[in-house]
Amino acid sequence: MLKLKALVLPLLIALAAPAAAQSDYPTxxxxxxxxxxxxxxxxxxxxxxxxxxxxxxxxxxxxxxxxxxxxxxxxxxxxxxxxxxxxxxxxxxxxxxxxxxxxxxxxxxxxxxxxxxxxxxxGQYVLVVHPDVPVKNIDELIAYAKKNPGSLNFGSSGTGSPHHLAAELFMAKTGTKLTHLAYKGASGSTTALLGNEIQLVFGSVTATLPHIQVGKMRPLATSGLKRLPALPDIPTLDESGLKGFDVxxxxxxxxxxxxxxxxxxxxxxxxxxxxxxxxxxxxxxxxxxxxxxxxxxxxxxxxxxxxxxxxxxxxxxxxxxx
Amino acid sequence: MELFSNLALGFSVALSFHGLLYCFVGVMLGTFIGVLPGVGPLVTISVLLPITYNLEPSSALIMLAGIYYGAQYGGSTTAILVNLPGESSSVVTCLDGHQMARRGRAGPALAIAAIGSFIAGTVSNVVVAAFAPALSAWALNFGSPEYFSIMVLGLVTAAVLSHGSMIKAISMIVLGLILGLSGTDVNSGTYRFTFGLPELTDGIDFVVVAMGMFGLAEIIANIQRPEAREIFSSKVSNLLPSRADMKASAWPIARGTALGSILGILPGTGTTISSFMSYALEKKFSRHPERFGHGAIEGVAGPESANNAAAQTAFIPTLTLGIPHNGTMALMLGALTMFGIAPGPQVMTSHPDLFWGLVASMWIGNLMLLVLNLPMLGLWVKMLAVPYRLLYPAIVILSCVGVYTLSNSSLSVVLLAVFGLVGLVFVKLDFAPAPLLLGFILGPMMEENLRRSMVMSRGDPSIFVTRPMSVAMLLIAAILLASMLIPMIRHKKEEAVASDA
Amino acid sequence: MKTSILGNKDFLGGLLLVAIGAGAAFISRSYPMGTLRQMGPGFMPFSLALLLMGLGLLLALRAPHDGEELEWGGGLRPVLVVLGAVLLFAQVLEPLGLVLSSMILIIASSLAHTPFRLRETLLLSVGLTVGVVLLFAYALEIPFALWPRGL
CATH class of the missing domain: 3.40.190.150 (Bordetella uptake gene, domain 1)
Structure with a gap:
């Protein structure tokens, strides 16, 4: 019985102890x-x-x-x-x-x-395509997507993620239809784009820039209202004819x-x-x-x-x- | 030869005073962390990250990598000695490694793990040095359907793992798959099997399941059988593997190395599957498959080589593409970013000292692990001579605190007890826990890849049999399944004939 | 060999699987199933749950032929004490802090072993607790409260 008491006693003490007072934040x-x-x-x-x-x-x-x-x-x-x-x-x-x-x-x-x-x-996103997709700019992408509805896959890191929403907004503004593939984490969709399992993605600058520099991804546009300092030649979507596109x-x-x-x-x-x-x-x-x-x-x-x-x-x- | 000049550069970095020092520190820290149940390299590296900002990028990377593979090494030690798998790859090591330890052969088991890991590390390191860019390009051919098929193959091999009923093994895999799905669904954000507990929305941590079903269940079973506890302290035959042991292990090491080197390149999946597959392969190749699960040295040599080879080649996508495999590698890449080095395909050319220095240091690190650990064998084996009544409370406290630190949540500790009970019940009913663990790891990945494949094919399941690599893996899986089922049926028939007579 | 079916390992195991499968199927029934092309979050768990029930059934049906008798060896004390100690630790860790709860866990789990040696256990609990605190709270910098709240 002594052992049980030894177990219960500290518990009671703990329950009775008042909440600690905060003074010199952070302690x-x-x-x-x-x-x-x-x-x-x-x-x-x-x-x-x-x-x-x-x-x-x-x-x-x-x-x-x-x-x-x-x-x-x-x-x-x-x-x-x-x-x-x-x-x-x-x-x-x-x-x-x-x-x-x-x-x-x-x-x-x-x-x-x-x-x-x-x-x-x-920060903002870069819309990149796999280099095998025969488009060089947003107009060509829209034309290509309209000619081949649903044939282009885009990746995201889950439904409701900004990558997904940016693409949904793009579809809504251009009347195109793209197919959504969800990956756990951004590294999954980066690999998938390099392997041409998906053809386009709204990717973060850090995830895409190294691959853009070696020609494994082709940047078409950026998603904000200002051009990216790291990619000064790439227009924004807003400049590319999608007025008011700002993600x-x-x-x-x-x-x-x-x-x-x-x-x-x-x-x-x-x-x-x-x-x-x-x-x-x-x-x-x-x-x-x-x-x-x-x-x-x-x-x-x-x-x-x-x-x-x-x-x-x-x-x-x-x-x-x- | 460009390769040699590159390697020369690498060794000049790795053999510099700082290179050696940080490699040593990393490897030692890693081993120490790996030996402790429930403490992984992830928490260690995150704690050390701010310190590494003050180092040279190459020193920092060498040290962090040392922690990573040192921890893997230390994990095997714990798996063999006390049946506690700290990560997915050491689950398989438990099966025969711990059985060897119980038979007084902990020394040879640990030694063969060290030797196998070193050989595998050396070979796979050459693979990394010579073929990294080519292999990372090849790995990109692996799309969602291929990943799904290789996981099917992995699960089929897991069915081979258990001795005894196939139905039971498959049941455990399916149960593992279901358990693995608990948490948040990537596709829809739906919470599944969370029972209203917000802590479960991240899913159940693998370590909790593994330590509960293996470690805790084993402790309870040991206390239940007083005679079993004495086995540990019984006479230890010898510390080093005998000539026969070495001979038996040679081919398993070679096959495990090859398997691990290839599979390691596939992010996430490969490292886990490789040790399971190696075990199944050795059991298939063995003339005495019935020894597996009862302390067969091949069952340690093969998987240990496979997982170490995979751990090395797993650096290929991380270094050549800047795409991390797991949380630990993501942290290492994060460290690089902080040094102003953008991880990606250019690292090899823009920072050759970093890439080749790491490659060379990985080999030196493996050598250090071997040299440091062989003399420590005696020490580890002596640890088993500590009376079990003193040893097991230590294992329990380390497991509980370790599990708590996974997500700083008491629920993990509760789940540890739950899975301990589950493990006990299933072992009593003759169900092996290892297949469940593989199913648990692969469950969510399999579902993700299946669902993506079906979206890609617009709902046509033939996508799995029209892509060459995918169909090849499914065929191997089918052959393997048939080769297991046919002897079983034949055996049953003979049994029936015998009982009729 | 042939004994009561209720003591048969495979029969009991099969029933357990059927029960788990039924539970999982019941829960996943509320998640959208989706279509073959666009599978919902319920598709995999529901199919797997049905598969598990099927496997369990198969196992239970074959039990009279394949199954062996369950042995209840070992006694319940180690099970209850070790699992109880772990659960107790989960309950007291946050309110009591790392030091006291570690000692409680070590002493409580030592009770599983007979005979219980008080002095030895106390020494062990102090030694291990010091090690745990040094390792986790200081070396690994994990934000543990060391002492009971409010002290």
Missing amino acids: KPIRVVLPFPPGGGTDAVARLIGDGMSKRLGQQVLIDNRPGAGGNIASDLVARAAPDGYTLLMGFSTALTVTPGVSPNLTFNVAKDFTPITELAA TTWYGLLAPAGTSQAIVDKLHDTAVAVLNEEKTKETLNSLSLEPIGNTGPEFGALIARETASWAKVINEAGIKLE
């Missing part, structure tokens, strides 16, 4: 939840900024990779976390603006459950709603300071990302704006998401 490591698996550009950005923040905050910033469900897993985790500043979300554009809107039984609400801290960086991606830092303003401010100032470091700027540039660092309310407005515009696109284009 323990901060966890940044990322809706992507380790590796790749996003992970690198998170680790770079996390590393910089941890040096300034004097506490470790741990990157917690929680991929899946288009980002809902990570968002849900942070939405339900204690608003004490020790669990933050590395928000990704469509994971916050699209996925929640199309997911049934959603357990969180982006507008209500998060306090935006700052938008960290923004960008961004990464931003969010805290669970209810986090005290003092903590949010401290995190904001730290993140912006890291973004202003020369080393950060260089690395972001090498990933073809633009450092941002706006205010929390500005970031919140961006989320609201894009949520509305994507909803409109999904409705008008009749995109079906299961």
